[in-house]
Each structure stands twice: as C-alpha cells, then as structure tokens.
C-alpha cells in the first residue's frame with residue numbers, strides 16, 4: 001500500500017501566516033542567535049520592504065514581523081505597518097516579535113495605533129542580555145494599555161483571533177530543547193557551538209518548521225521570509241524558494257507546489273526529500289547521524305541550487 005500524501009492547498013493567494021524577518025539589526029548580540037543579528041546585522045532598504053509588501057498574497061490571516069529586533073529598525077517598521085494597514089486593513093492580524101528591550105509606553109501606543117494587535121516577547125531566557133529580568137516591567141506596560149496577557153497563542157487559537165483580534169501579548173524564550181533544538185544550528189549559535197546536537201529532533205514537523213507550508217496539515221499554513229528570501233520554514237533552506245522583492249509570493253509557492261522535494265518537507269518529513277533524486281531515507285538518516293542535524297545532513301547530498309534544500 002502506498003503512503004498517504006497530504007492534500008495541499010491550491011489558492012496560494014491566501015496565506016494563513018507569514019513570518020517576516022525584515023531586519024537583522026538588533027541591539028543585542030546573543031550567542032544563540034540563529035541569523036547573526038546584531039548592531040551590524042544585515043538590512044534591506046525601506047523601498048525593498050515596500051516591494052515585498054506589494055508581492056505578498058492578496059489575503060494573509062496573520063503577518064508576524066520579526067528580526068533582529070524590529071524596534072532597532074523602528075522607522076522602517078513604522079513604514080511597513082502603515083503600508084500593511086493600507087493594503088489589508090483590519091483583515092490581517094499583525095503580530096510583532098520583539099526582545100522587549102526598547103519598548104516604551106510611547107512606542108507601544110504608536111504600534112497599537114498602527115495596527116499591531118499581538119506582541120510576543122521572545123527574550124525570556126538566560127541567553128538574552130536581560131535574561132528575563134524585564135518581564136515585570138513589560139507586564140506592567142502592557143497592562144497599562146489593556147493588552148491582555150492571558151489570551152492563548154494566536155497561532156493555536158486562530159479562529160478566535162481571526163474574528164475578534166483582541167490586543168494581547170505573550171512571552172517565551174530559548175530552551176535547550178526548543179529554540180536551541182535539533183536544527184537550530186545556524187548563524188552565531190553554530191559559530192559559538194551552543195546548538196543541541198540531536199539528529200532525532202525533527203524541527204521540520206512542528207510549528208515554524210516546514211510542515212504544512214503548502215497547507216493540508218493540522219498546523220497553520222505558514223511560510224517565512226528572511227529579509228527577502230522566501231522559505232518554507234523559519235530557519236530557512238540553503239537556497240530560498242524565491243525573491244520576495246521581485247517575485248509574487250503566490251507565484252513562487254505555486255511554482256514549487258508539485259516538486260517532490262518540497263512536498264516531503266510539507267509533510268514534515270525531511271529525510272524523504274531526496275528520494276526522487278536517488279537519496280534514500282536510510283542514506284539521509286545515516287548522514288544526519290554523522291552530522292548530528294537533519295537539514296545539513298540531508299542537504300549535504302544536494303549539489304545544485306535547483307535542489308534548493
């Protein structure tokens with residue numbers, strides 16, 4: 001009997017969720033940072049950001065703006081929020097991922113006015129400069145503006161957010177098992193050798209991984225854009241699927257939607273992505289065991305950009 005295949009979506013002009021790292025500028029330089037963000041982090045211009053917004057799908061349920069630290073590139077963030085509001089109105093829930101260090105009452109008021117309804121503080125861990133010490137300050141700040149800290153995560157309670165879109169915030173941070181997990185070995189985390197060497201950890205199959213990026217699974221259909229690189233997952237593939245500055249995201253998704261490599265990623269099964277290129281699941285797993293990480297393990301077999309991952 002053949003394996004059950006996931007039925008992907010067909011309308012790529014509607015994305016449930018887009019995670020966009022629009023800057024790698026940051027006020028911090030955490031050792032575990034997966035994309036080398038910092039005071040010298042890579043940036044794209046405001047004009048490029050406007051081009052990317054033009055190329056986003058006509059309908060997006062959630063747009064997650066992240067970095068780097070979005071508030072370190074504040075003027076650009078404000079321009080993005082203004083353009084997103086013009087294009088999507090209140091139909092898109094705009095979420096901000098921030099380390100919280102630079103957030104003040106005045107900035108919070110501006111962000112709310114410009115349409116952000118969800119704030120995720122992602123720095124409550126021992127790897128960030130503040131090591132979670134500013135949680136009380138942030139809690140008081142959000143409470144003072146009626147931003148609710150008791151709402152469930154919008155990526156999980158999605159219907160509630162789509163229809164009511166309340167102001168809310170939440171927090172989390174890196175743990176050895178999660179954000180330093182099996183395939184988080186990138187950027188400074190790899191350089192500083194603080195990633196978890198666990199070849200069995202399948203990040204691809206969980207939220208923020210590639211599973212469901214073409215739809216058809218229990219996870220939200222989410223793609224990631226790292227600066228301009230369109231990717232099926234938050235950590236990114238070796239080669240991007242496309243360039244959001246010059247290509248429409250919906251067209252890019254459509255163009256790869258029948259590629260067996262991407263279909264296996266959509267199923268959350270990276271070890272099978274090379275099967276049509278003569279790389280068996282067993283080969284991929286063996287290579288993963290050698291390298292202690294599945295993405296590098298699998299992609300080290302592929303030699304050409306057309307193989308992408």
Ligand code: SF4
Nearest residue numbers: 026028030033037068
């Ligand atoms: S982990 Fe977050 S706060 Fe730390 S350097 Fe990277 S983007 Fe900045």
